Amino acid sequence: MRPRRRSPKRRNPESHARPQASQQAAERPPRMAGQRGSSRKKRTDDSLNQCPESTSQREPEEKRNDEPGGESGHADSGREVEVNERGCSPSFSREDMDGSDWEDGSAQVMESRESCVNGVTIEFSHSPDLIRRKLPCRASAEEKVSAELQHRVHLLCLLARGRLIDRACDDSLIQASLLSLLPRNLMEDILDIKKVTKMTLSRLVYWFRSFFRVRESMSAEKSFDSALAHALETQEGTSEEIAALSVALFRALKFTARFVSVLDVISLKPERTESDAPEKVQKVNKGMFDSPTPMIAKPNQVSTSSVGSVLSKEERVDSGICDDLSHQTCMEIAKTSDAKTSAGSKSKAEVEFEMQLEMALLATAFEVHENNAEPGVGDASMLLKRLKRLRGEEGPASSQESPASSQVISTAVGASKVGCPLYWAEVYCSREKSTGKWMHIDAVNNFIDGEHKVEAVASACKKSLRYVVAFAGNGAKDVTRRYCLRWHRIASQRVDSVWWNAVLAPLRELESGATEGDIYLPEEAAESRAILDLPPNPHRKVELRATRGYTHSPAKAVSGLSEHDWERMDQECPRESSVVLTRSSLEDKELETRALSEPLPTNQQAYRNHQLYAIERWLTKYQIIYPKEPLLGFCSGFPVYPRASVQALKTKEKWLREGLQIKDDELPTKVLKRSRKVGRGKNQESDEFLEDDSEGNINLYGKWQTEPLQLPAAVNGIVPKNERGQVDVWSDKCLPPGTVHLRLPRIFAVAKRLEIDYAPAMVGFEFRNGRAVPIFEGIVVCSEFKDVILEAYAEGEERRRAEERKRNEAEAASRWYQLLSSVITRQRLNNRYGEDGLTSMQSSVSAKTKEESGTQVFRNMTETSGSEQPNTSVNASPVVQTGDHEHVFLKEDQSFDEESSLRTKRCRCGFSVQVEEL
DNA sequence: ATGACGCAACGGCCTTTGGGAACA
DNA sequence: CTGTTCCCTTTGGCCGTTGCGTCA
Structure with missing residues (x-):
């Protein structure tokens, strides 16, 4: 006798019986844990069952050979703990456990937290609850659904938030104020440039960054509009506010600008709340309301950023300006912070992460400066001078600040939250490229045209760009493709695209409407344009040629689109400007092109569900690559093919259901060995005699091996039937030529009455009482009888309905009679017995x-x-x-x-x- | 830190056309 | 004796996906 095992299908087989398992795993030295998973379960079962004595007794009869890891030889410390926790003292015989359910295990564990083994008392400091909490827990289907719902709700909230901010960016007062702050020379500089270019924008951003500071703490509870105004007034704000102000400035200058936000939404999948590492949970497992993208204004939170808590004010200022310092200087700062950190409470990983972030931002900042050839930004000494000047200017202002705001740093650098690119602007530059371009401008982190860097920096901040949404004109557009180069990494983290597209559809229209012209611009801004004599917005509609460059991209090879499709696209976007393309449709094409030209992943796993590429090893049993071209490259030695070349293989019967039959002389592309259990079924005996290669195998064919189904046609009003005297109507394609499927109830009776040949139409199966039961719906008859039958059916139905009506009426009359009779009877009794009769x-x-x-x-x-x-x-x-x-x-x-x-x-x-x- | 690999568990798809006892 | 009705029981095996642990 041995304890009853749980069914392998039961959830968390170890959850109660083995609360010590994971705890043991946590305590187990790495080498011991090195046993491969195959022995994991066995160990669990084995160790649960016995104390040391019983182990030696049982091994001959069962598990001895099952333990490749040499389990029996050394009972290490982990094992002892395991035994002791189970409360299996020497006197604890196996008979005691017999008959006890596994579920009882937890109770025994709780009761035996102090165990005496060989005279040694072991006390366990942890509570059983703690042990249970540490267990790895798989999410149930319900939890998954719930997580997805939460994800969607959060997504909608963040979308709404983005629209709110977008609207605030259109505020005429804010825009006018920003214009009034803009230095005269800069204004003239911009006025000189009729068309927006990267250079124009970089000068503007340079001024903007010198004027505004980013603070990490949230503003007090107030509307975003007032928060924005406050930020403008105090020249400091959250990264969100600063980014919004930059958008407002661009819009004030008549640029077509969007507010772009990374929707940092909670996970689509249930997050492990019962993690092994609680401290890790605090960092990673962020709830909806811990999101850096706030949905509601929180009470004033004193900034306790990761770096902020480590660095002194001076250091923060230094690290804050390190995008303007030399690399060396920053490294020194980093060292300093590291030294302080070692004495402080920071973990090494956190510090490394911060350093990494600083480095990334530093590198980017320098690149931008080099590109811009910013005067006086060439060397570190000049930078330092300029910074000192800046700090000197800011001194009096900051001296009046509150303690919380005194932690303000001049830029985002040095604070992980702020440093992570979450908000930025996109400005349309018609002079960039031949087709114009949405220019990425992150005034907070000083990225200009750095769309390809966003992903890397966000990645350093442990953020993935799952949803990057651009807001304008109270609408929104998903522009994730522009910033996320490794789409396959985020694809599984995004919500169902059908739903998401449906949500965005109306918003996209608003957005494109706004960015095509200056619909979103308020009248006041137009007036200010007149005052400033700014050029009118040149971006109402852009007449552009769709260059052949699109069609020459690798997209063509992998998209699965035929040559015809691409030519059609060419016609829609002809080379000569006969068709006016909207800015929005151009962007759509750009994003689509990006979608189709994703670089080949370097790791194999990415090919498992990659939308564009496939390698043979991750195909399923019923898939094959055909034809094996074009070869797009290699990954770890495996040839990479376009996903479009992956073909589904099916059995003859399956193709039949789709109205296809295997061509003559086609050999199966793949032959699967039928599993033994399936092969045997009812006729087990007959199977034993079959040394089958024919019966026991499953022959699979590709679609290219099929042709349209050719069923025997109906002749002389006789429907061709199968061996059961019926027609299997999986689809209309399965109907024999010359027949029709009349899917009406009770129609067989009509055909029978008219003595027309028919066959019941079997449309599928349902499982009832543990077995497949065919579902019949209507009949199949020869086409020539269709009208006659339908006519007769209509007549019959009319008659039937009339009869039914008659029956119903008779029934109703009968019930009325019953009701009235009982009322009369009641009345009669009342009259006879009076008040002190029935009622009393x-x-x-x-x-x-x-x-x-x-x-x-x-x-x-x-x-x-x-x-x-x-x-x-x-x-x-x-x-x-x-x-x-x-x-x-x-x-x-x-x-x-x-x-x-x-x-x-x-x-x-x-x-x-x-x-x-x- | 990352990816490869193996294992385990879960979920979903696929399966596919009754038969015996009681009763009229 | 024959035809009809009712009731039984609620699959379960396989495969793909996902998550986790371990190792390189």
């Missing part, structure tokens, strides 16, 4: 009773109310006289309701009376 007999009687022996006769039931006869005592078996019958209430027929203190007394005749007992 059914009324309840309350009386204060007292248990006594003897009898009490009630002459008049209506008089026996508790209030009128408070002292009336009723004994256990009273006798009441009504009419000709004398009711006798026997004690055994009584019942008592404690709640209402009502005693119900019943006479054998069916009469009952209720008395209230005090």
Whole structure:
């Protein structure tokens, strides 16, 4: 006898029985844990079952050979803990465990937290609850659904938030204020440039960055509009506010600008709340309300950023400006911070992460400066001078600041939250490229045209760009493709695309409407344009040629689109500007091209579900690559093919259902060995004689090996049927030529009556009572009889409906008769017996009773109310006289309701009376 | 830190055309 | 004896996906 095993299908087989398992795993030295998973379960079962003595006893009879890891040889410390936790002392015999369920294990564990093994007492400091919590927990289907719903809701909230901010960016007052702040020379500089270019924008951003500071703390509880105004006033704000201000500035200058936000939404999949590492959970497992993208304004939170808590104010300022310092300087700062950190509470990983971030931003900042050839930014000494000047200017202002705001740093660098690119602007530059371009401008982190860097920096911040959404004109557009180069990494983390597209559809229209022209611009801004004599917005509509460059991209090879498709696209976007393309459709094409030209992943796993590429090893049993071209490259030595070359293989029968049949002389592309259990079925005996290669295998064919189904046609009004005398109608393609499927109830009777040949149409199966039951819907008849049958059916149905109506009416009449009869009867009885008849007999009687022996006769039931006869005592078996019958209430027929203190007394005749007992 | 690999568990798809007892 | 009705029981095996642990 051994303890009953749990079914392998049961959830968390170890959850109760083996609370110590994971805890043991946590404590287990790495080498011991090095046993491969195959032995994991066995160990669990084995170790659960016995104490050391019993192990030696049992091994000969069972597990000895099952343990490749040499389990029996060395009982290491982990093992001892395991045994002890189970409470298996030497005196704990196996008989004690026999008959006990596995579920009982947890109780035993709880009871035996202190165990004595070989005279050694071991105390366990952790509670069983803790142990249980540490167990790896797979999410149930319900949890998954819930997580997805939360994800969607959060997504919608963040989308709404983005629109809110976008609207705030259109605020005319904010825009006018920003314009008034813009230095004269810069304004002229911009005025000189009729068309927006990267250079123009970089000068603007340079000024912007010198003017505004990023602070990490959230603003106090107020609307975003007022928060934005406050940020403008104080020249500092959250990264979100700063990014919004930059958008407002661009819009004030008549640039077509969007506010772009990374929607940092909670995970689509259930996150492990019962993690092994609670401290890790705090960092990674962010809830909806921990998101850096706030949905509601939180109370003023004092900045306790990871770096902020480590660095002193001076250091923060230094690290804040390190994008303007030399690499060396920053490294020194980093060292300093590292030194401080070692004494502080920071983990090494956190510090490394921060350094990594600083480095990334530093590198980017320098690249930008080099590109811009910013005057006076060439060397570190110049930078330092400029920074000192800046700090000197900012000194008085910052001295008045509150302690919280004194932690302000001049840029985002140095604070992980702020440094992570979450908000930025996109400005349309018609002069960039031949087709114009949405220019990425992150004023917070000083990225200009750095769309390809965003992913890397976000990645360093442990953020993935799952949803990057651009907001304009109260609308929104998903532009994730522009910033996320490794789409396959985020694809599985995104919500169902159908739903997402449906959500965005109306917003996209608003967005494109706004960015095509200056619909979103308020009148005041137009006035200010007049005052400033700014050039009118040149971007109403862009007439552009769709260059052949699109079609020459690798997209063509992998997209699965035929040559015809691409030519059609060319026609839609002709080379000569006969068709006016909207900015939005151009961007759509750009994003689409990006989608189709994703670089080949370097790791194999990425090819498992990659939308564009495939390698043979990750194909399923029923898939094949055909044809094996074009070869797009190699990954770890495996040839990479376009996903479009992956073909599904099916059996002959499966193709049949799709109205296809295997061509003559086609050999199966793949032959699968039928599993033994499937091969045997009902006729197990006959199978044993078959040394089958024919029966026991599954032949699979590709679609290219099929042709349209050619069924025998109907001749002389006779429907060709299968061996069961029916027609399997999986789809209309499965109908024999010359026949029709009449999917109507009871139509077979018509065909039968008219003596027309027909066959029941079997449309599928359903499982009932544990077996497949065919579903028949309608009949299959020769086409020539269709009209006749339908006509007869219509007539028959009309007749049937008339009969049914008649029947219903007769039924209704009958019920009315019954009802009226009973009413009359009731009335007659009422008349005959009057008030003290039926009604009074059914009324309840309350009386204060007292248990006594003897009898009490009630002459008049209506008089026996508790209030009128408070002292009336009723004994256990009273006798009441009504009419000709004398009711006798026997004690055994009584019942008592404690709640209402009502005693119900019943006479054998069916009469009952209720008395209230005090 | 990342990817490869193996294992385990879960979920979903696929399966595919009754038969015996009681009763009229 | 024959035809009809009712009731039984609620698969379960396989495969793909996913998550986790371990190792390189």
